[in-house]
Amino acid sequence: MRPRKLIYVAAGVGLMAALAPWSVPAASAQHAKIDCANAKTFCTEVLDSEQVFGNNVYVGHDEPSLLFYSNKPGSGNQMTYNLTLPADPSASGNPRTDGKSYNFELHPAFWFGMALCDDQSYPESLYNGLAGPCTPNSDANIPGNTGSGMAHAPGVAFMEMQFYPPGWALWPPGVSCDPTKWCAALNIDSLSENPVTGQVLNSTCAARTGLEYVNFAFITHDGVPIGPPNPVDATFDTFNPVGNSDVSFFNSGDQLSVALADTTNGLGITITDSTHPTQSGFMVASATNNFGMVQFAPTGTACTNIPYDFHPMYSTSSEATRVQWAAHSYNIAFSDEIGHFDFCSNVQTHGTCGQSEGLGGDTEPSDKDDNFCFPAAASSLVAAAGCLATNAGFDGMSYQNVWPDGNANHPAPVDFTSPLTGGVDYNRLAFETDLPRIEVKAVSPYNNCNRTTGTGCVNPPLTDDGAAASFYPFYSTAAGGTSACSWVFGNQIPFNGTNPPYPFYTTNSFGGNPAEYGSLYLSTYLAFPSGTAFHTSSRFNNFHNGLASNPCAG
Template sequence: MVAGALAAAGMIPLASGGGVPARAAPSSQHTHIDCEYSRLCPDLASPSDAYGDYVGHDEPSLLFYSNTAGSGNQMRYNVTLPNDPPPSHPLSRTYNFELHGALWFGMALCDTQSYPEQVSTCTPDSDSNIVDPAVSPNHPGTAFLELQFYPPGWIPWPTWAVALGASTCDPVRWCAAMNVFSLQEDPVAGTLNNDDCLAKVGIETFEFAFVTKNGVAAAPANPLDSTLTTYTPDRIRDLFMSSGDNLNVGLHDTANGVQAQIDDLSTGQSGSMTASPSNGFKQFLYDPSGTSCVGIPYAFHPMYATSSEATRVIWAAHSYNVGFSDEIGHFQYCNGVAVPA
């Protein structure tokens, strides 16, 4: 779409094995996205506690508040994907992949093995999970869902396998993925999960699955079992969309976990993804004194019934439940470095 002279610095580093950024790997080799480096992860409320320095970006957001039951766990959006200018004269024009690393719709989820690690239960779809951390640390463990839409660009996923460049699925089409983030930290005891887990899946864990036409993930979504196939888009299996398409986007709970549904009203195609064990979603046993990382098959369900200032993801910088965000601050134009292609 854009000439090779453009290089996007919003790459998504992936780690192979112990967390070293990978350059090439067979499709079956363990590979995961490391939130210490990736700009597609939610910012932490206290990043210095986890990483020792600030890792972040801008996430201007539109929040939704309602005290109506169900407003915090089921929603539907009418979306028109942004258009791009023509590909001619690219150096004098700005394209979507330069403006946003992703556009996403978010929701707070239960994860009983995530921050703050004080209680072992979380009742899905319930405002009984509302706990003010200024009053008590006993908040149920929380994860955060981002249904991310990736704009077209000139370098496909996975970025490092082709060039140090953009985070897109296709030169001319959009794709989407379900992302679920958790945090392996106990702020009361001042501990993190064991070293094996931190090395294999990171402090802030990142579960990833493309939205597919049949709702089945191509490979495990969780970062302990994920492979190169997890992050490689498939033009036949996955849902691809075009700029200007009109979409009906829904998020709702099911018995198997929260489900994202995308209906492309312009093409008649549809896709979905469910945060379920059958799609390889897992939580990670919080065992700071352990010697191995244990993944537990897990269905991620919405945490709250409503959406307000009190329905929070208490470990995240943005802290809210239902919202829309435009990920910016990912792109940097480079004109003095040769980019491999």
């Protein structure tokens, strides 16, 4: 749900002035946070951004996702994926004119996700006296689609095991950890909002942690966070992996096993690098590791971290298991973060873009989505100047035909297997993309999606020139890669015998886009405020296509 976010550093509780995106402080002990309200294009997409962050404020981004379903007990709390990290073309040449594309341009992150318990998160049922503490690993937590069921469900967070590409502006506040190596971090997003009463976290605490708050920890060799993960106590060190020998760094092309499983002390994630075993690492979302909930206090000024072991919320991964405050409908899922990078001809001092955006025949004057920009001099390897704000004009690199397709000037795709739970396949899946959430007129003026009726919600989306986006990436099954059958994301990869620059090739693209992502999908949420009658509202936030069987099992 969220790639790298702009970090604001605080002295005490008050925020300092926002930093230029390529400037960071040296005071490692200063409080720092992932600020969704100000770095609004980089956070978990809530069901209604305006409801949380104010009128005409959008928080989120384009997230084409692959959802995995199973009724097997344990499928909601333990699984293993195999993954091959994608390689990039060489860094030589002019990135704006030589036809090359890079992972950081296409997706500043990709991730594996899971719903977790958080008693201080939406719908604040513990605070409202409607439910007790969350019982982990239980389908009794399923909220259902009635207002009463959702209001009485335990508080929920969403975990993303994120991977960050190399070669561009470094953390923080960039998207890369190293010029040539990948890194990974455990992110847990929670929402401090009470939909029944219409209350939110008090403004003093929200200024320190955010209404949508994030526990964050890089994967390390010894499983010890490099800084406090919880948002009340997090520091600059929490977000600074650069040159840290404790952090796990991975080479492009490395074959990884990503194991997610509940432990006595919280969700544990182990990444085993079979190509370079010494780079393996792990992390447990435990109170011992300084993970915690932000106590829900809608009045006063208190801002309290409650040490907490974050456990999986559900036993299974059925279609009914979800994070009820999120725009997407998922629990166990893979997602790619797209729709961010666009070239900029002249990055301004405070991270905006002057003159022009885009490349080639799509070069045009810069516009309002050209923010959070970095000059070429800020890059760690590829000398590209560009911006990372949500590309609401749908004309940045993610929407060009530069995705993995067998062309050596394009990167290899993310190549991963379907998950196994206790050695057993997930037997159903769905393709889902949250385009309708982005296509509201306040966010993307040339689109006009009415999420109540579905009118004007389209795939592919319209660019800021009023035409359909040039390209929209999709999932395919592949042979010859990580396993006999694996998933890749991007474009079709033809088989050509030796198949350079990578060994795999597309076997089924499910009709490509838009066919793969299916039709509009209606989700039900608590109204805000719902009152004690627990009123609901419904939104078309996604296109969704469910398959009755998993075509790439095992």
